[in-house]
Amino acid sequence: MGSGGGVVSSTRHGDDTPVLITEAQPSYDDEQAQRRRKYAIMMSLRIPCLIAGAACYQIWWLALIIVAISIPLPWMAVLIANDRPPRKREKVHRFRQRGRELESREHRVIDS
Structure with missing residues (x-):
């Protein structure tokens, strides 16, 4: 048996590029390159x-x-x-404690 793990790849036309399976944000380098452009x-x-302004000096x-x-x-x-760009707002699942509730089962009472 082979070892686990590996990269999920597309099977079309022998393409070995990874398939994006999450909604991950672009890398910092890609984002910076876009801002530089x-x-x-x-x-x-x-x-x-400035050249157009100089060319229109008569008007x-x-x-x-x-x-x-x-x-x-x-x-x-x-x-x-x-x-x-703004960060994505992620919905965080938090534990919300309900008010104190009594148990619904019967309890044994011992009389002396």
């Missing part, structure tokens, strides 16, 4: 905004709006990149 995308939007109010949009982008990128 968000930060990079938001910071890369700032340069085109001063449009250039001002575009540049004003690019000003809070670094601040928002840092806040979004540093914010972790």
Whole structure:
């Protein structure tokens, strides 16, 4: 007989990748990589905004709006990149003690 344990794997097409059987949260490294991508995308939007603002210098109010949009982008990128997703609220099964109850069976009484 073989030893117990091992990885549950899918049998389709000889694929040996593990099957996810729980609702586990993504790993810290995956979560951090996702936050880095968000930060990079938001910071890369700032340069085109500044270029578009410079290209629209003839229409001063449009250039001002575009540049004003690019000003809070670094601040928002840092806040979004540093914010972790909320933890899942797990329902914890706790022991709840009922009020004191009398036993329902008959008791022997000894008279002397």
